[in-house]
Amino acid sequence: MKTAATSLAEQIRHIKEAKKFDIRSGALPTWCPGCGYFGIHQGLNACIQELGLAHHEVVTVSGIGCAGRYPFFTSNYGLHTVHGRTLPVAQGVKLANPDLTVYAVGGDGDGLAIGGGHFPHAARRNVNINYLMFDNSIYGLTKGQPSPSSPVGMKSKASPFGTLDKPLNATLMALTYGASFVARLFAGDPKGITEALIEGTQHEGFAFFHIYSTCLTFDKAYKTWAHLKQWVHPIPEDHDPADLRRAFDLVLGDDFSTGIIYRRE
Amino acid sequence: MTARHVVIIGNGPAANEAAISLRTQAPDARITIISKEPIRYYKPHLLPDLIAGKVSEQDLYVNPLEFYKENDIRLRLGQEVVHVSFATNEVVMEHKEVVRFDGLIIATGGKPRIPEPLQVFEDLMLSLKTLSDAKVWKERLRWVDSVLIVGGDLTSLSFTKAVLSLGKKVYFILHGDSFWPVRFNEELSSEVSQRLSDRGVEVISCRKILRLVMASEDSVEVETDGRKLRVGAIGAFFGLVPDVKFLARSGLAIERGIVVDEFLRTRFEGVYAAGDCAQVYHPKLRDYWVSIGYRNARNLGRVAALNLLGGQESAETAPAGIFQLDDISVNTSWWTEF
Amino acid sequence: MPKVDITVEVCGMAGDGTIAAGGLVNEAMSLGGFSVLGFDSYPAEIRGFGRCVTRSRIGSNEIGALADETHILISLDDLQSRSRVPFLARDSAVLFDSKPDTLLEEEQSLAAVVEPGTALFGIPFTYLATAATGTSRGRNLAALGGFAALFGVQPEWFRRVITRKFQSKGEKVLEVNLKSFDAGFHYALEKFADRLRPSFAAANVVAGPEKVMLSGNQAIGQAALDAGLKLYFGYPITPATPIMEFLAKYLPAKGGRVVQMEDEIASVGAVLGAFYAGARAMTATSGPGFALMTELITHGVMAEIPAVILNAQRGGPSTGLPTKTEQSDLHAAVFGGPGDSSRIVIAPSNVAECYSFTVQSFQLAEKYQTPVIVLTDFYLDNRVENVVMPVASEKEKTDGNLYPDESLQGSYHRYLDTESGVSPRSLPGMEGFAYVATGLEHTERAQPDYTPEIHTKMTGKRHRKLQYALEDLPVPVEYSDGGQLDVGIIGWGSTFGSIQEAVNMARERGWKVAALKITSIFPYHEKEIRSFMTKCREILITELNYEGQLANLIGHLHRKEVVRLNQVTGVPFSPSAIFSKIEALLQAGVS
Numbered sequence A: 001m002k003t004a005a006t007s008l009a010e011q012i013r014h015i016k017e018a019k020k021f022d023i024r025s026g027a028l029p030t031w032c033p034g035c036g037y038f039g040i041h042q043g044l045n046a047c048i049q050e051l052g053l054a055h056h057e058v059v060t061v062s063g064i065g066c067a068g069r070y071p072f073f074t075s076n077y078g079l080h081t082v083h084g085r086t087l088p089v090a091q092g093v094k095l096a097n098p099d100l101t102v103y104a105v106g107g108d109g110d111g112l113a114i115g116g117g118h119f120p121h122a123a124r125r126n127v128n129i130n131y132l133m134f135d136n137s138i139y140g141l142t143k144g145q146p147s148p149s150s151p152v153g154m155k156s157k158a159s160p161f162g163t164l165d166k167p168l169n170a171t172l173m174a175l176t177y178g179a180s181f182v183a184r185l186f187a188g189d190p191k192g193i194t195e196a197l198i199e200g201t202q203h204e205g206f207a208f209f210h211i212y213s214t215c216l217t218f219d220k221a222y223k224t225w226a227h228l229k230q231w232v233h234p235i236p237e238d239h240d241p242a243d244l245r246r247a248f249d250l251v252l253g254d255d256f257s258t259g260i261i262y263r264r265e
Numbered sequence B: 001m002t003a004r005h006v007v008i009i010g011n012g013p014a015a016n017e018a019a020i021s022l023r024t025q026a027p028d029a030r031i032t033i034i035s036k037e038p039i040r041y042y043k044p045h046l047l048p049d050l051i052a053g054k055v056s057e058q059d060l061y062v063n064p065l066e067f068y069k070e071n072d073i074r075l076r077l078g079q080e081v082v083h084v085s086f087a088t089n090e091v092v093m094e095h096k097e098v099v100r101f102d103g104l105i106i107a108t109g110g111k112p113r114i115p116e117p118l119q120v121f122e123d124l125m126l127s128l129k130t131l132s133d134a135k136v137w138k139e140r141l142r143w144v145d146s147v148l149i150v151g152g153d154l155t156s157l158s159f160t161k162a163v164l165s166l167g168k169k170v171y172f173i174l175h176g177d178s179f180w181p182v183r184f185n186e187e188l189s190s191e192v193s194q195r196l197s198d199r200g201v202e203v204i205s206c207r208k209i210l211r212l213v214m215a216s217e218d219s220v221e222v223e224t225d226g227r228k229l230r231v232g233a234i235g236a237f238f239g240l241v242p243d244v245k246f247l248a249r250s251g252l253a254i255e256r257g258i259v260v261d262e263f264l265r266t267r268f269e270g271v272y273a274a275g276d277c278a279q280v281y282h283p284k285l286r287d288y289w290v291s292i293g294y295r296n297a298r299n300l301g302r303v304a305a306l307n308l309l310g311g312q313e314s315a316e317t318a319p320a321g322i323f324q325l326d327d328i329s330v331n332t333s334w335w336t337e338f
Numbered sequence C: 001m002p003k004v005d006i007t008v009e010v011c012g013m014a015g016d017g018t019i020a021a022g023g024l025v026n027e028a029m030s031l032g033g034f035s036v037l038g039f040d041s042y043p044a045e046i047r048g049f050g051r052c053v054t055r056s057r058i059g060s061n062e063i064g065a066l067a068d069e070t071h072i073l074i075s076l077d078d079l080q081s082r083s084r085v086p087f088l089a090r091d092s093a094v095l096f097d098s099k100p101d102t103l104l105e106e107e108q109s110l111a112a113v114v115e116p117g118t119a120l121f122g123i124p125f126t127y128l129a130t131a132a133t134g135t136s137r138g139r140n141l142a143a144l145g146g147f148a149a150l151f152g153v154q155p156e157w158f159r160r161v162i163t164r165k166f167q168s169k170g171e172k173v174l175e176v177n178l179k180s181f182d183a184g185f186h187y188a189l190e191k192f193a194d195r196l197r198p199s200f201a202a203a204n205v206v207a208g209p210e211k212v213m214l215s216g217n218q219a220i221g222q223a224a225l226d227a228g229l230k231l232y233f234g235y236p237i238t239p240a241t242p243i244m245e246f247l248a249k250y251l252p253a254k255g256g257r258v259v260q261m262e263d264e265i266a267s268v269g270a271v272l273g274a275f276y277a278g279a280r281a282m283t284a285t286s287g288p289g290f291a292l293m294t295e296l297i298t299h300g301v302m303a304e305i306p307a308v309i310l311n312a313q314r315g316g317p318s319t320g321l322p323t324k325t326e327q328s329d330l331h332a333a334v335f336g337g338p339g340d341s342s343r344i345v346i347a348p349s350n351v352a353e354c355y356s357f358t359v360q361s362f363q364l365a366e367k368y369q370t371p372v373i374v375l376t377d378f379y380l381d382n383r384v385e386n387v388v389m390p391v392a393s394e395k396e397k398t399d400g401n402l403y404p405d406e407s408l409q410g411s412y413h414r415y416l417d418t419e420s421g422v423s424p425r426s427l428p429g430m431e432g433f434a435y436v437a438t439g440l441e442h443t444e445r446a447q448p449d450y451t452p453e454i455h456t457k458m459t460g461k462r463h464r465k466l467q468y469a470l471e472d473l474p475v476p477v478e479y480s481d482g483g484q485l486d487v488g489i490i491g492w493g494s495t496f497g498s499i500q501e502a503v504n505m506a507r508e509r510g511w512k513v514a515a516l517k518i519t520s521i522f523p524y525h526e527k528e529i530r531s532f533m534t535k536c537r538e539i540l541i542t543e544l545n546y547e548g549q550l551a552n553l554i555g556h557l558h559r560k561e562v563v564r565l566n567q568v569t570g571v572p573f574s575p576s577a578i579f580s581k582i583e584a585l586l587q588a589g590v591s
């Protein structure tokens, strides 16, 4: 992954030339240069491309936040909803027309705080949608307040003396909620994202993708690129995603292993 | 005695007089009137006039319903008492409700009586005691033009007047056993016959009614030991017997009525009887008498109420009002009007 | 022909078959050609554990409201029925079980408390049923037999509806019920031969086309089915829940699905998602749930996504009075939410309109690409009326969507600023028409844009649509004889029945009074409302809320201050309350 040092113009050129990105809309992502979300974008685009999905048969549904902007940067059908309501709307779309491939995308605030109530129900309802949680452990769009996945003690303008609340573990939650497909991924590894998305998209049922990302604009100390790159590692080779107990063991023992953690047919 | 809940069974003159006396004397008492008739207190003596069309139904009623409300007297109409338990001071209603009382006044009046030999024909005869009976008569008299009256009690005479006034033909079989609780003697019988004939009634003399047959929807065939005739309707007028059957197994002493002393007390504490249903001891006569008539009933009702509240009023009346027929003393406040 | 207007109540304990008996009264009288309006109260809704009450107003003429008083009380339980005594009319009749299984105390007895002017008919329901069938189960039917005999109802009507109801439960059950009914019928006919009150027979009503008993909620559910509903999303809340339950039973057979969501936000979110993808969907809720939906409703307005949302109003703010009726969500329905976000709000006033308005709401939502809110209330949802079974026409059922022209492929302006404000809408799956529906202010091409020009233009476009929608919205209904009027009453929703009746009472006295029913709350038909107002000296706006929410909305159309009549008792207006207000207004006008 190129760092933020690459000029924006260069990136644009790169994007435009790279044919495989033609799934992008004419609108360029308005994310900050170097934002982790570019990697997710890239990963998802590649997945759609590789699966040969027609743009007009893909709907990306999003909430509000930097992550929520995602639909504007694709040429799929998009539904940019309100803060936290990604999942219910996405389920409505899918139930209305099962021929569509539906990606629900949103931030950690969107999915764990304001929309936290929808998460367990989407999981147990098991409607065949794909939910990508862009987890940068911060409220990006509103300029850096702590989110439900921020580490304890995180200092920000809204928490000058550090936060007190324990972070939520979205992967663990998804397992607990009974999601039938759970993957933990890293925005710095678009290839890994694509691979997991390809499997997850083909999975019949609710597929959850917990994607660690960074907000380099507002988080200079915690989930930075440097830290994440250091922490993140692939899950052990011998991990059997069909085994729920092992999935729990894995997640309870380690916050940063990435790959497909659980899959139930 | 401070009566907490006084129940009055009956809604005739005796009952109503009792209720209002109670209310006046005991403003705090809870008073309940229970009556099996579904209508409010009316004057039975106007029933013949109603049949004759001289008065309307409205004229019969004594108090408006508001009267009871204003006087805080609970009026339970169309509800029949079927048993009283004096061991527990409870009245049991036909609809299986139990009402507790601290004081009880029984004023159930009388009910039409049909002598034993005639009871087989009961279905073919009409009587006249209640407003409902009167309405049946009224309806029947629209269709028929002749009526046979058997019996000969006080009511029969005013009823006869009413039927005659409607231009109907009246036959009359004067029955010796009719003026309960007394028997007609020769003298009385011929006096009555004479009066009836004078008014255009055809008095049939016979010993026995042999047969009654429904001849058509509105005619009955009558066969006596001397004669056969066809009439539109037959009325049975053999006086009233006290309506006290529901007390048969209650432990109350009942002979020709509920036996009470001169203060109208029964043998149970706080339980009184008044009106047509009572058989009252007369200390001077050293005998019992039965009451007949509207005014008597009211007076007895008042006396029962006062005594229930601790009074000591005697129900005795001038012995002149009491006359002896056979071996029964009758006191009628009605006789004079006849 | 004497006019009949009789209210019958059945009251009992849960388990007495009260609701079933009340239902049969409704069905039988409907079969006989009477107009019937019924309302049931279940244990949760009234004080007293386990008490059930059904009320049926039965008339030879059309009926729009419940009456204040009850004329016939059929009691299946003495203790429970005691609470109904205060509602009995002066010359009422009470039928009760005169031979219950156990002795009753005076404190439990119904006979102990009925007014002496009330005719008591003791009928041994339990005994008769048991004697006739060997089981007391049919005692409620024995009671109905007594009712039929006493009041001149043809037993055949009952026998038919009993057969209809119990046929499917097997020969034996049907027989028990029919025999119990007959036992009660013959007993009462004989026992009370001299006290019969054959009021219904005297009305000589002739049965017209067959009618069905439908509650407001059933009519709504049926309408949604007939309109081709594909998805229902909801969260349980009184009084809207029966709609979800109705659809859960019938929608799957039609290829649709009912999804119970985690809350009302999710429900309306899913509805928007479904409509966005081209399917007819709906949700139904009540005040508290509606409040939660607000943000997404405005999202539907902004992103121009259709939705059908039914708000079955109950009483008060917050949890309020869950089982009472009120019309206090009008402000919330029309204006609730951020921004200039008014949307289409329609309010049926009777069961027939519950059906037709619901059918129409889908087309309106699609055609004008905005949420349509159907406002009902507890009373309207739960009351039953006999109506000729409504059928939606093919025209009413057709898709209201306006799709983009093929030629625009690739250069599609999702939010094209047309004259009417309505822009062709593509559905996911249409090639060359992908766009992002967004709640951010956006350009015609659906790009986020916060410039003054765009926001001004697009706000105008969204509101213009509503004015165009007027031509498709249900028009106000005038209830008048024409001519100049002293008092004109304006009302909406379930209260209109009471208003109509009050107007009738006033007219009988020769007063110049009329009423106007507002069925489209927003946008409203300004011209029609004004023309009614012009004819009236005084305008009285009558509604079940404290703030006068309709008056606040349309009162300014009158040349002078409108008079308001508001009630927040949780129960419907009694026609006499409205009548008294008319009287007061007229008197004030004279002096």
Ligand SMILES: Cc1cc2nc3c(=O)[nH]c(=O)nc-3n(C[C@H](O)[C@H](O)[C@H](O)COP(=O)(O)OP(=O)(O)OC[C@H]3O[C@@H](n4cnc5c(N)ncnc54)[C@H](O)[C@@H]3O)c2cc1C
Pocket: B009, B010, B011, B012, B013, B014, B015, B034, B035, B036, B037, B043, B044, B045, B046, B047, B048, B079, B080, B081, B082, B107, B108, B109, B110, B128, B129, B130, B155, B158, B243, B246, B274, B275, B276, B277, B292, B293, B294, B295, B297, B333, B334, B337
């Ligand atoms: C046709 C007719 C004409 C008459 N004309 C005259 C006349 O001209 N002058 C005159 O003085 N008298 C006349 N009388 C007699 C007079 O009416 C009676 O003497 C008087 O009514 C007796 O009053 P009471 O209160 O004792 O009983 P009633 O008036 O007989 O009242 C008895 C009450 O008890 C109730 N009752 C009985 N049993 C029960 C029960 N188990 N549970 C609940 N309630 C019960 C009845 O419903 C009734 O309300 C006439 C009577 C009749 C029938």
Ligand SMILES: Cc1ncc(C[n+]2csc(CCOP(=O)(O)OP(=O)(O)O)c2C)c(N)n1
Pocket: A064, A065, A066, A067, A068, A083, A106, A107, A108, A109, A110, A111, A134, A136, A138, A139, A140, A141, A142, A147
């Ligand atoms: C109902 C509501 N509350 C608050 C906001 C303001 N808001 C917008 S985005 C956001 C948080 C975004 O954080 P997250 O979901 O983690 O997304 P990110 O920007 O980090 O991608 C908030 C609080 C809003 N739009 N709507």
Ligand code: SF4
Pocket: A030, A031, A032, A034, A035, A036, A037, A066, A136, A140, A141, A214, A215, A216, A217, A218
């Ligand atoms: S604010 Fe943070 S999350 Fe949002 S775009 Fe910029 S870097 Fe990414």
Ligand SMILES: [Mg+2]
Pocket: A065, A107, A108, A109, A134, A135, A136, A137, A138, A139, A140, A147
């Ligand atoms: Mg975030």
